[in-house]
Amino acid sequence: xxxxxxxxxxxxxxxxxxxxxxxxxxxxxxxxxxxxxxxxxxxxxxxxxxxxxxxxxxxxxxxxxxxxxxxxxxxxxxxxxxxxxxxxxxxxxxxxxxxxxxxxxxxxxxxxxxxxxxxxxxxxxxxxxxxxxxxxxxxxxxxxxxxxxxxxxxxxxxxxxxxxxxxxxxxxxxxxxxxxxxxxxxxxxxxxxxxxxxxxxxxxxxxxxxxxxxxxxxxxxxxxxxxxxxxxxxxxxxxxxxxxxxxxxxxxxxxxxxxxxxxxxxxxxxx
Amino acid sequence: xxxxxxxxxxxxxxxxxxxxxxxxxxxxxxxxxxxxxxxxxxxxxxxxxxxxxxxxxxxxxxxxxxxxxxxxxxxxxxxxxxxxxxxxxxxxxxxxxxxxxxxxxxxxxxxxxxxxxxxxxxxxxxxxxxxxxxxxxxxxxxxxxxxxxxxxxxxxxxxxxxxxxxxxxxxxxxxxxxxxxxxxxxxxxxxxxxxxxxxxxxxxxxxxxxxxxxxxxxxxxxxxxxxxxxxxxxxxxxxxxxxxxxxxxxxxxxxxxxxxxxxxxxxxxxxxxxxxxxxxxxxxxxxxxxxxxxxxxxxxxxxxxxxxx
Numbered sequence: 383x384x385x386x387x388x389x390x391x392x393x394x395x396x397x398x399x400x401x402x403x404x405x406x407x408x409x410x411x412x413x414x415x416x417x418x419x420x421x422x423x424x425x426x427x428x429x430x431x432x433x434x435x436x437x438x439x440x441x442x443x444x445x446x447x448x449x450x451x452x453x454x455x456x457x458x459x460x461x462x463x464x465x466x467x468x469x470x471x472x473x474x475x476x477x478x479x480x481x482x483x484x485x486x487x488x489x490x491x492x493x494x495x496x497x498x499x500x501x502x503x504x505x506x507x508x509x510x511x512x513x514x515x516x517x518x519x520x521x522x523x524x525x526x527x528x529x530x531x532x533x534x535x536x537x538x539x540x541x542x543x544x545x546x547x548x549x550x551x552x553x554x555x556x557x558x559x560x561x562x563x564x565x566x567x568x569x570x571x572x573x574x575x576x577x578x579x580x581x582x583x584x585x586x587x588x589x590x591x592x593x594x595x596x597x598x599x600x601x602x603x604x605x606x607x608x609x610x611x612x613x614x615x616x617x618x619x620x621x622x623x624x625x626x627x628x629x630x631x632x633x634x635x636x637x638x639x640x641x642x643x644x645x646x647x648x649x650x651x652x653x
Numbered sequence: 654x655x656x657x658x659x660x661x662x663x664x665x666x667x668x669x670x671x672x673x674x675x676x677x678x679x680x681x682x683x684x685x686x687x688x689x690x691x692x693x694x695x696x697x698x699x700x701x702x703x704x705x706x707x708x709x710x711x712x713x714x715x716x717x718x719x720x721x722x723x724x725x726x727x728x729x730x731x732x733x734x735x736x737x738x739x740x741x742x743x744x745x746x747x748x749x750x751x752x753x754x755x756x757x758x759x760x761x762x763x764x765x766x767x768x769x770x771x772x773x774x775x776x777x778x779x780x781x782x783x784x785x786x787x788x789x790x791x792x793x794x795x796x797x798x799x800x801x802x803x804x805x806x807x808x809x810x811x812x813x814x815x816x817x818x819x820x821x822x823x824x825x826x827x828x829x830x831x832x833x834x835x836x837x838x839x840x841x842x843x844x845x846x847x848x849x850x851x852x853x854x855x856x857x858x859x860x861x862x863x864x865x866x867x868x869x870x871x872x873x874x875x876x877x878x879x880x881x882x883x884x885x886x887x888x889x890x891x892x893x894x895x896x897x898x899x900x901x902x903x904x905x906x907x908x909x910x911x912x913x914x915x916x917x918x919x920x921x922x923x924x925x926x927x928x929x930x931x932x933x934x935x936x937x938x939x940x941x942x943x944x945x946x947x948x949x950x951x952x953x954x955x956x957x958x959x960x961x962x
Contacts (some may be wrong), residue, residue, distance in 0.1 A: 397759050447949055454705050455758040460898075461948035467891070468941025474934035578934070582887075586769070589762065624777035631773075632765040638763045639751050 398455070400462040401440060401556075402563040403585030405433040407578060409564035410571035411473055414482055426568055434557045440465055441556045446549065466581065474578040482576040508569040515562055516604060522558075523600070531555050535650020583627075590634045614645035665809045676806040682876060686869050687810035687912040690816045691896040692905070693865030696822055698894065699902035700831060701858035702838030703753070704761040707768020708866055708893045710748075711741040713775055713885035715867030716874035717782055720791045723849060723875070734871040741867020742860045745772070749859035753852060768890050775882040787881025791874050807876055814872060818865050823905045825861065834858055835903070888937070895944055901956030910956060914939075 411430035417425030444465070448458050522528050533541040534551045542548050570584065591610055595602030610630060617629040694708045718740040719733030728736070752763040775782050782788065793802040794810060802809055826830050836844045837851045844851050874880045880962065892915065900911025919936040927935065 398762055410808075439686055444945060444949060453948070453952070457759060457948050457952050459758045460760065461945050463891070464941045464944030466941070467888075467944070468938045471934040471936075471938030471941060475938070478827065478930060590766075593762070624773070628770045628773045628777070630768045634766045635752075635763055635770075638755060638759060638766075 398459050398460070398589055399460075400466040400585055401437065402588060403466040404440075405436050405560045405563045405581070406567035406584050407473055407576075408436055408469055409567035409582035410576045410580065411431045412476060412564075413568040413571055413623035414576055425566055429568035430561040430564045433567065434561040436469075436564075437560025437628065438553065438557045441553050445556070446553075449552075464584070470581065477545045477578070480577070506571060511565065511569065515565070516600075519562070519600060527554070577635075587630065590630060593634060594637050610650065671710060671794035675804055680917065682804065682811050683809050684813040684913055684916050685808070686873055686876075687893070687896060687916050688815045688909050689869040689872070689910040690866055690893045691794045691900065692815075692819055692861045693869070693906040694893050695897045695900075695905070695908040696825065696865070697859050697862035697903065698897050699904065699908070700826055700834045700838065701855050703855055703859060704757070705763070705859070705862070706761050706765040706894060707745045707748075707887070707890050708769045708862070709885040709887070710771035711745060711863040711866035712870030712873065713771055714744050714881070715870030716789075716880050716885070717775060717870075718867070719871040720788050720880055720907050721781070722872045724790070724794050725790065729793070730871065730875045733875075734868055737871040738864045738867035741870065742864035745863025746856070746858045749863075750858050753855050753859065765887070768887055772882055772885055772887070775885065778818045782882070785881060785883070787879055789872075791878045791880065794875055811872055811876075814868065819869065819905065819909065822865070826903075827866065827906060830854070830857070838903070878920070890942075895940055895947075898947055898952075898954050899943065901954035904954070904956040907954055907956035911954070 409432050412432035413429040416428040420428065440462075444461055445458060448461060453461075498580050509597050523531065530541070531554075533544075533546055533556040534548045534555075538548045541551070567581070570580065587610060588607070591607035592603050594610070595604070595606030610633070613633065614626050614630060618626045619630070663903055673932060682954045690708065693711075694705065697703050697705045697708075715734075715737035717737075718729060719728075722728035722736055748764065752760060752767065755763055776784050778784070793800050794807075795801065801810055826834075833844070833849055833854055836847070836849065837854050841851050844854075854884045870885075871960040873884070896911035896915050897908055898911075899915060900909065901907030919932075919939065922932045922935060
């Protein structure tokens, strides 16, 4: 789910954006605050809304200015990294570094047995909502909006020439993808726990999924995201859980070096 | 080298009675260490134009190499420092040789990934590094029979080494090699057209940067006498990068300024009387905001002429 959001974001703005990491964490805390009052659905709405607001505000305040100044992908990437770090710091001040648990989801007790494997309700909900969101995004990309997003993604100047408001499209895509990532943040929070640094690892895994799946290919990102989860667990079982991260990052390096366009992606831009 | 534990670490090593003077000297040692790190990264980022985001990895391997040599084989830290620097350089070669085929943000992501792998290896290879438990009791530097274990003498050592590194970097930057590097940074295609082996130039710059970072890692290890992987996280790499960017990429004086300001500035928070549970994330937040603001308003830093592209 994080991978879908990142893929959508990358396809329009063309740089490795660390924003989803900030959004995941912020939304998880939003859900943490609102779920006890409004219930799981209300919490999800708040998580999505806070993600959208964060994405919207960051685009207006920072990334739009960077685009106006023709900032390179690297500068934008560093700026988004700065946002991630400061959001993480701000949340650590507000909520301390302690891990929190998202209440109101029944926890592990409400698990069901499918073919001998125990699956919690949370994981089922995550899977279901990920599928629904994937379908929504794919449908969106086929629609008129999607066409304009893809046009902007191919060439911002070209899109402007034919009368597309490129800035508005980017703003819309950023807000939407941040809302999706926000819901993902809540799901992660429900499945495991909440802490200020949770977004960092998650956004890195998402980026790895995007690189491996292929830049700009949403289906690729999803397939890669799932396979990374699989590889992680297989390597944890085979080599021990502490080698999980190195294996995944080694995979990233291998793909960056040998096949930077990923499995389904287009060739990376040359600049 | 993490900032946040300046005071507790030293009180462990030097007893609890810490005077203000001692604290000031300690801070200056940190400034010296970060000057070395920022200057070495400046060689890579500022002069060669390579966006390297995993610099802490090299000080990590330098620190572990010299500490393990000293702990298991009783090797003098001076020789250990050389070994650590070489180890840093070799790691740099291993990472840079394949990674330098990439460009721009792809290269940044690759160095980022490499940094995380090194951190995880240090954390999980328990048999060698004792993982998160860290390596305690690292012996101090010895000059003849005189042990450099108080803050005064250590400051002197760090200042001498830092001055040597800055001097070396300045000479590298002014040499033919340095000018060639700058030409690669400004326009790689033009440099190739003039017959420069740009891949080789960048590789040498990266390895040299990793070499100096290895030195800084050793100095840190034998000063604190305890290392664990948490001193070499990605946040650390980002802090060093921020010093280089803030001071100005490709400016020798800039990196010194960046290291001084960004080490001393957060220390001021200590005097406001904030508890450390707030001060550490607040420092992180300050760094993050500073990075955003710099990227927005002055991507070339305060003394730099060059900006990322």
